[in-house]
Amino acid sequence: MTRIMQTGGHLIALAFALTAAVTLPQTANAQQYPSRDIRVICAFPPGSGADVLVRFFAEQLRPIANRTIIVENKAGAGGNIATEYVARSRPDGYTLYIHAGSAVAAGMHLYKNPPVDVGKAITIAATINRQPFMLVVDAKSPYKTVAELTAAMKAKGDKASYAAAAPTGRIMGELYKNAAGLTAVEVNYRTAPDSLNDMLSGAVDYGMHDPVFALAQARENRLRILAVSTGKRLEANPDMPTMQESGVPMDLTGWWAVMVPTGTPQPVLDQLHRWFVQIVGSPATKEFLNKFGGDPLIETPAQAQARFLKDIGEWGNYVRLAKLPQQ
């Protein structure tokens, strides 16, 4: 009898141990996250300005998460390779995607067969910043405002040219032309710096460029920034007018975020959100982001997801308007 009791006791203990073995890791996972190294996926090759941004945040995360943060570059196909990789990786919070949420949204429309439906496959854990594109002209040119440039370009008709180096720049150029009734010809460059010589020699009349390039050249008094593409002025450069104020309806806002595959447990999402609210809210981050021409952006997860879904819709219209070829 005692023997049976003992055996039964063993069985119960075993059963208990088994249940514990099955249930414990899940609770432990959420409570002890992170229990191993975290990988941050960067959609740009090493050596690009955006790569520096990703590495800055990886470095900020390291002491807070108290884990090694590994940055992996998965460049190619306009970020699509990285997006697909993240969407298909395990939703456990150990693969983070730090990239422009606006670009991930745009990716849905720049490709004929997007590999994943990003609206469903990607969840925004936390937002990082919002940043503009900028309308720039040669600093030697007489144009001080968007209105002056518009008047001059109208007179120049189809002899006017402008530089663009990224999908956002091309769309900004197209929105401006449509709103102002211009017939300027778009000239494409691989990178914004490639266009500088042509801009300064007067071969092109104006350009739609990223803030890192535009601000650096404005500081050198080579280019003049006439307006930013965001709907509202930025804290980084409060004296720069928006295109909107200049009579060109436009709200093109690039925004960066920490993204994870959909299905990541809620406790992990909450932890990530808390971490990045702390990082993005710090004065060091604000200073860093302002230097890149953007403002820190802290939103609730619900707001961020809504912004993401709204961008997925809007970019469809933009891509059609700018007649960007689908790949």
Added chain:
Amino acid sequence: MDLFANLATGFAAAASWQNVGFALTGCLLGTLIGVLPGIGPIPTIAMLLPITYGLDPLSSLIMLAGIYYGAQYGGSTTSILVNMPGEASSIVTCIDGHQMALQGRAGAALAVAALGSFVAGCVGTVFVAAFGPLLAALAQQFNSPDYFSLMVLGLVMAVILAHGSVINAVAMVLIGLLLGLVGTDVNSGVVRYTFGISAIWDGIDFLPLVIGMFGIVEIIRNLERGDVQRSAVGARFADLWPKPGDLREAWRPVLRGTGLGSILGILPGGGAVLAAFASYSLEKKIAADPSRFGRGAMEGVAGPESANNAAAQTSFIPLLTLGLPSNAVMALMMGAMMIQGIAPGSAVMEKRPDLFWGMVASMWIGNAMLLVINLPLIGIWVKLLSLPYRLLYPAILMFCVIGVYSANTDPANLVMTAVFGLFGYILLKFGCEPAPLVLGFILGPLMEENLRRSLVLSRGNPMIFIERPISAILLLMTLSAVILIIVPQLRRSREKAFQE
């Protein structure tokens, strides 16, 4: 003199124990990654970038710069010893450098490469210090049509590179051009020749192409030959050092290469590569006996090695004076400066003279260190050659695979490396050389991009290439280069006819 006062400021800043230590760390790391095939300065600097956040700005820039020009030194080592260019700019060094190694003159080749790089590095730094802003202004005069004409000139010179048949070389340049067109077209945004493979939407990567066509092909070729001949190479490593005659032969090419490199280095894009190719073509053209090239000519190592190192130094000029990164490494340096709160551009020189001149001074210190590091290493490298090849090649292959994979953590690149290895082997059997192909691959897309952009700007009028003086001069130089290539060909065929 302002220059000397400035340099004194620079040396005062750069010669602190701490900064000398960082220069040494950078140079050592650079040499190491330069020697390892496939692992280049870009991923290294990217990985080290976070470490520099905590450092003083000058120290971090000194270390990162050290990695960059240290890699230029180290890159020549693998080119000469195992015919594997670590960097795009050391492809040319393979041509004659490896031939010298096969003739038992590896030591001389390595020493001349190191000495040439040192001279070029020092002179290049003087260029940066004395004419930085002036050179930057010159580079700013280059518009799209001028870039097109420069690339045409570069491609025509690529034909001179080959020591075999001109027809083969032209074919190689054209194949390289076609390979370069793969991927997204800058002007229209349409993807071309990708067959739906998303891994090549941004174009074929440089690393798989070069590692495949040079590294893998060289391994196959050596295995085919067997161990016998290689041990014969190793047995003659007695003459480690260049003879006085070698140095007499080398100093003029070194100076010419330095001049070319200093000027071409300031142009964005393929400055250092173009400089090395240009120097090689120049040496071959003015040599009394051009047929020695491709068979181990000292000038073919001395000139290009000096040119690429001088270009590495002067490629800092656009970043430091214009705030314009001229290549991926400079873009990373720009990122490093911005993280440190320094806005790259001419303001650096005015507001932080210690930083600008400190960096210039550190380049001298770094180049001297590299010479000290590299000369004693030559003995070790040459001894490595006497290792049985069956032990050496698995190690080389492993480093190639690590390098190719780690660049973008993409397995597709390994598949491409294998394909290019096979393709390169077939070309070898047909007597075609890979160097012109690689130049076509690098310059071709730049040429197409600027050609089409120029024509958009001129609304389809080709006169834009002749109306701009820089472009017109470059096209005239191209024309004379074509004549230089064709005339000896005609004469040779006539001579042949007479002999028969």
